[in-house]
Amino acid sequence: MKKATLSDIAKELGVSTGLVSMVINGKARQNRISEEMSQKVMDKAAELNYRPNQFARGLKTGRSNTIGLIVADIANPFFGKVARAVEDYAGQHGFYVMFCSSDENPEKSDSLIKVMIDRQVDGLIIAPTEKSENQILSLKKNNIPFVLIDRFFPKIKCHRVVVKNKEGAYSAVSHLIKMGARTVGYVDISSGMWHMKQRFEGYKAALREAGVSFKTSLYKEVQYSLFHEDMQIKISDLISENPDIDAIFFPSNILGIQGIQVLKRLQKKIPDDIAIACFDDPEHFSLTEPGVSAIAQPIQELSRKVVDLLVHDINVDKKEHGEFQQIELGTQFIIRGSSG
Amino acid sequence: MKKATLSDIAKELGVSTGLVSMVINGKARQNRISEEMSQKVMDKAAELNYRPNQFARGLKTGRSNTIGLIVADIANPFFGKVARAVEDYAGQHGFYVMFCSSDENPEKSDSLIKVMIDRQVDGLIIAPTEKSENQILSLKKNNIPFVLIDRFFPKIKCHRVVVKNKEGAYSAVSHLIKMGARTVGYVDISSGMWHMKQRFEGYKAALREAGVSFKTSLYKEVQYSLFHEDMQIKISDLISENPDIDAIFFPSNILGIQGIQVLKRLQKKIPDDIAIACFDDPEHFSLTEPGVSAIAQPIQELSRKVVDLLVHDINVDKKEHGEFQQIELGTQFIIRGSSG
């Protein structure tokens, strides 16, 4: 069964393809095509099970009604939920979403952006990786609509929607201290990304304000590339170098999830031996016993704002730079058993 | 900066677009285009930062190098991992993957399939919802390459890659009984899907073999549409109607995850009051205390087989029906503390 085309309909009805095109696209009225004609076209289209060829349409109009979403890892629960929310909101605006995982790798991110642009996405949503500044600048230079989510580069002016990272970490660490912690470790992922630095700033601010001293031995950094092994090593180091350690703050969900497993393996009781809190609140933090105190991000709102900004930019076909929205949303700290 | 086209390159070099096209597509050799000419074209393409327009290419060739993946919910950990694995394997074959969530809704699934086909995907991977038989049959009729994953309709002959559901459930329930359970509840999602029926068969077979009797009051079914409320109600019912209940089997990860929360709320200790086991093994089942005994699915292999089958079908442009692969992979039961 060959797919029906516009000209199949036109031929069968003895009219021009142009007319059929207008009817199909709901422009019958503004082109003053008769009701009767419209109806005949619609009926025939239905009869032939006509579906417009998006390639032809896109080639002609230059639009794909598709947006690209590049995150670190679609299987990470945080990004999984972001992806789902973006899919839903974009769908409401008539856009389809193409997802990709950059694996925190700038080369992969670069090639994904190219692939997306090759596929003529109308715009991009990106959670940028480390060292991808030039990619973002190049999007800007080429006037490709895009919005950054979750992360950003302070020096690059562009649309971005992120959360208050410093404030979020501050509230969690302050709570750990309030619950009695005096030696609070910090297990970071190795990354020059600004949002992670801000979380660390929040941690230090909380210590400072509580008069709790900071030592560099309390700060450990693990490599993304050999994540599982390195977590084990660095947390063991953290504990052996700080025998009096009574709490650890994990500044992201994958760090927290893996960190809990390591602590379990090391036979540390949470919160009795070591209290913990985590940035991000994946589903299962309410399932573990004790539950994990966590900083929940407003994923729905984050996603909605991002889609709104991007769709607006795509539709206005903006030429004028300058009006960049830099949105910071608040987080919510959820207290569960793990913090003591 | 206008995007460069084939004819820009051709014009600057004073050659035809056809020649440029061949060089770009690596067909220089087989068309005996001189090394020198090829090099000049490649250089100019790089200089102009040429990127082929996929719409034009797709319109001409009828191929998009894209496959569609429709799952129940991309935010469900099982499907999240499937999506990631499919993305990776398909990428190795040069295909991009479009993801969509059907929410177990046949109308949504129908419209997603249409959207995917409109976007000219070369083939589809589908975890079909209940009541979507006609959609699958229509794909078959229209000769659109597709493979079913995770679920299938026994009466429809087509490629499918699933796991041994009955066997998996059987081993988990047998283990619960071996650990001392005598009254084993079963909390199901309401669905006529074959794979869920098979899991229930496995459960009953295990009871039968151990000489443990089955009563209908041990089987509860919750609605997907009001999932959270219904879980609470049905599990409470299950326990009050069976005061001697000492184990529950959850035949999917979302049932298990939610079920644990309900049991926690009902102050039931796992495994002392009630032992549990679950089909699917999301990350956090090893994090909870006790860990959850679970049936792990071979997600990588599942995904790889599906992609291999689909890519093969797309590439051979098969006309002859008949040779449908119906693959069943084994599962692995992982014993943790929750089963007693």
Next chain:
DNA sequence: CTGAAAGCGCTTACAG
């Protein structure tokens, strides 16, 4: 109210 025609950017026989 409707038709004819150009053109989006490619690929692919066909000629030479």
Next chain:
DNA sequence: CTGAAAGCGCTTACAG
């Protein structure tokens, strides 16, 4: 070895 031309299926001014 290379060029000229048709055509994929649409949309959109332009005519009438």
